[in-house]
C-alpha cells in the first residue's frame with residue numbers, strides 16, 4: 001500500500017489535495033503534516049503530525065515510522081509575502097526542498113511532488129502563450145527559488161534517480177480555504193467580498209492579465225501527473241500548466257452576472273510590479289502531449305461554481 005506524506009497540508013492547495021488523495025487512495029494511505037499544530041482539526045479523517053520541513057531529522061523520523069512511499073511537498077512562502085521577507089522566503093523555499101530531496105534519496109521514496117509556479121518567468125520572458133522552454137529571468141525571491149528548485153529536482157532525478165515530478169501552477173482559485181501571500185490571490189478574495197455584499201479593493205490594475213486555474217483542475221492535473229507512467233514524463237524541471245487567463249475587470253464582469261451591485265475599486269500596490277513581470281497566458285502543450293492534460297473550467301464555470309458553494313462553506 002502507498003503511504004503518502006503531505007507537507008504543508010493546511011495551506012490553500014494542501015487542504016484540497018490531501019482530501020483528494022485520501023478519497024483516491026484511502027484515508028489510511030495519507031499522512032497530513034503542517035508546521036501549525038492547530039491545522040490538525042482539518043484532518044480528522046487521516047493521520048496528522050506537526051512538522052516544520054526545516055527540521056530534517058523530524059521529517060526523516062516520520063518517513064521511517066510511517067513507512068512513507070510518496071511525498072507531496074507543498075510548504076512555501078509565496079510571491080508577495082516573499083518580497084517582504086526575502087531571506088526567510090529563500091531559506092524556507094530552498095532549505096525545505098533540499099531536506100525533502102535528501103530524505104527522498106536516503107529513504108528510497110518512490111515519487112515526490114513539488115509545485116513550481118508561473119513565477120519562474122520574468123519581465124523578458126514571452127508574455128503570451130509562454131512556451132515550456134521560454135527564457136526565464138524571475139525578479140521575485142519566490143520566482144528565483146522556484147527556478148532554482150526546478151533545477152534541483154532535475155538534478156536529483158538525473159544524479160540519484162529520485163522520481164520528482166512538478167507543475168508550474170498558475171494562480172490557484174478555490175473556496176475551501178483562504179490563500180496567503182500570493183499576487184494572484186485577489187482572485188480568491190474577490191469572491192468573499194462579492195458573496196458578503198462588500199466592495200472590493202483590488203491591488204492590481206483592471207487590465208492586468210494573469211494565468212489562473214480553478215482548484216479542481218489543479219487537483220486533477222496533480223493526480224494525473226503523479227499517476228502517469230514514468231517513461232511519459234519528459235520534463236524533469238517542471239511542466240507548464242494552463243487553465244484560463246483573465247483580468248480583474250473581466251472577473252468583475254463575471255461576478256456582476258450573480259451580484260449586479262458588486263463594486264470594485266482599483267488601488268495597485270507593490271504587487272502590480274510582480275504581476276507585470278509574469279506571463280499573460282501559458283502554453284501547456286507539452287503537458288497535454290505527455291500525460292493528456294485537459295482543463296475543464298473557464299472563468300464563467302468557475303464563478304458559477306464558487307458563488308454557489310462559498311456561502312454555505314464559510315457560514
Ligand code: AKB
Pocket residue numbers: 078079080116117118119142169170171172181182183184185
Ligand atoms: C503567487 O501569486 O505567488 C502564487 C503563484 C502564482 O505561484 N499564487
